[in-house]
Amino acid sequence: MHDILxxxxxxxxxxxxxxxxxxxxxxxxxSGEEATLxxxxxxxxxxxxxxxxxxxxxxxxxxxxxxxxxxxxxxxxTLAGAQGILVxxxxxxxxxxxxxxxxxxxxxxTGIALAILPAGGAPDPRSSLPLSTLSRxxxxxxxxxxxxxxAALAQLALAAGLYAGPVAGPKLLPPVGTWTPEHGPGCPLxxxxxxxxxxxxxxxxxRADLAGADIAPIAALxxxxxxxxxAVTALFRADTxxxxxxxxxxxxxxxxxxxxxxxxxxxxxxxxAPVLVAALLEADKPAATLAPTPDFAGIAAIRSAGARDPxxxxxxxxxxxxxxxxxxxxxxxxxxxx
Numbered sequence: 203m204h205d206i207l208x209x210x211x212x213x214x215x216x217x218x219x220x221x222x223x224x225x226x227x228x229x230x231x232x233s234g235e236e237a238t239l240x241x242x243x244x245x246x247x248x249x250x251x252x253x254x255x256x257x258x259x260x261x262x263x264x265x266x267x268x269x270x271x272x273x274x275x276x277x278x279x280t281l282a283g284a285q286g287i288l289v290x291x292x293x294x295x296x297x298x299x300x301x302x303x304x305x306x307x308x309x310x311x312t313g314i315a316l317a318i319l320p321a322g323g324a325p326d327p328r329s330s331l332p333l334s335t336l337s338r339x340x341x342x343x344x345x346x347x348x349x350x351x352x353a354a355l356a357q358l359a360l361a362a363g364l365y366a367g368p369v370a371g372p373k374l375l376p377p378v379g380t381w382t383p384e385h386g387p388g389c390p391l392x393x394x395x396x397x398x399x400x401x402x403x404x405x406x407x408x409r410a411d412l413a414g415a416d417i418a419p420i421a422a423l424x425x426x427x428x429x430x431x432x433a434v435t436a437l438f439r440a441d442t443x444x445x446x447x448x449x450x451x452x453x454x455x456x457x458x459x460x461x462x463x464x465x466x467x468x469x470x471x472x473x474x475a476p477v478l479v480a481a482l483l484e485a486d487k488p489a490a491t492l493a494p495t496p497d498f499a500g501i502a503a504i505r506s507a508g509a510r511d512p513x514x515x516x517x518x519x520x521x522x523x524x525x526x527x528x529x530x531x532x533x534x535x536x537x538x539x540x
Contacts (some may be wrong), residue, residue: 220379222266226283227258227520228455230363232305234264234292235321237414238343238530243353243511244415245322252284252513255367256352257285257359264291267301267495274304281308285314286362288354290343293322294295302328315362319343335361346413347375367457375413381436383421387412396485401459401539403427404475405436406449412438419482419503422523423462426532432459459539462531464502472529476538480531482521499531 204300231242239261249256260280267273281287289305291298302318306328309316317339325336335357342354353373357368371386379387405427407420424434437452439445453461453473461477478499485506503521510517 213397220515222262222272222280223317224260224262224276224280226280227260228285228362229257229358230262230281230284230287231258231290231355232262232264232267232287232296233290234298235290236263236519237346237410237416238290239263239516240520241346241348241351241415242355243514243516243518244348245353245355246514248348249355249369250354250367251355256355257362257364257366259355260284261514264289264295264301268297270300272287273301277304278307281305281314282312284314286358287317288339288343288358289316289318289326291318291320293320302326306330315358315385317358317361331361342373345374346409348415349373349386350375351415366480377407377440377442378445379419379438381407381412381420381438383424394397400433402433402435402456403535403539404453404456404458404461405434406453406461406463406465407436407438409438409440409445411464416505416520418523419464419480419521422525422528423480423531427535429463430532430536432536441504450497460535462499462535472501478531478535478538485519499534500527501533502527 231239233239242259242261246259251259262276267276273366280405287305287309289302291302295332307318308314308320309330314330316328316330317336318329318341319336321328325333325340329336338448339354339357342350342357349369349371350373352371356369359366375387380389405420405423411417411420416474424436427434435456435458437449437450458475461473461475462480463477463516464480464482478497480499480502482502483504485504505519507517508522
């Protein structure tokens with residue numbers, strides 16, 4: 203699941219070190235990208251991991267294993283008890299060969315099913331699984347999203363000789379589309395309500411947030427605008443020029459009463475509708491760095507370390523929703539429509 207974080211994530215923060223004190227589990231995912239780990243956490247819960255429909259899982263930040271002694275302790279305590287390990291180094295994550303060599307040696311010695319799948323690259327030859335399985339796992343990781351993560355866990359479990367329940371829903375996340383809290387990603391036309399008399403708000407956001415299964419701010423904004431009498435069409439896109447053109451075409455066709463974007467600089471300049479920006483920030487990016495502009499609607503959420511997941515023994519970094527902030531943003535949108 204490609205690098206979708208904005209700003210420094212502090213992968214070697216105290217929570218990452220605490221998470222190294224993990225008990226063994228059948229499956230382990232190690233990644234250099236925070237969003238990958240959060241997506242796999244969402245996929246495991248979606249797949250019924252708590253009820254035994256997926257094997258137990260541990261999630262670990264690769265950067266926390268750069269220290270040799272720390273890595274050795276983690277290998278002996280946690281990795282050695284696994285039956286399947288998926289490693290997802292980030293594209294810019296250099297200097298990990300000692301860690302990967304240690305994991306590969308452990309897998310060879312103990313028969314662990316190992317998939318090393320660098321982001322944006324071919325499967326690593328130190329992997330122990332067949333190329334067909336590695337290719338399928340790589341495609342799911344590249345896609346991103348909770349469903350793809352669940353499917354990757356199921357694939358890894360089966361490769362390790364473990365049970366995994368069926369995966370419902372489309373496995374691959376498209377580069378563009380609409381999204382609703384009720385149905386997830388979908389076709390733009392499917393998100394339109396026929397002959398609505400309510401003002402329509404186009405809510406534009408990053409595919410990256412959907413790929414990282416960190417979509418709570420979009421859900422909260424959608425519900426807040428609906429509660430204020432609006433019809434909401436949430437549109438996501440990736441960062442290519444073609445995706446930007448797609449977004450511009452959708453906004454032209456929708457002719458919304460207002461546009462709310464979590465992407466500053468989104469292709470909406472030609473729209474006659476008022477355009478407002480709701481910021482999504484990292485905890486280590488001061489809000490003071492935001493330049494006040496007339497279209498700034500407020501800070502919708504701040505991504506920070508949350509509560510430790512007792513099932514996964516992992517502390518995720520997710521967007522923290524403040525209802526008052528969400529309400530204030532929705533009120534500003536309504537004020538611009540009126």
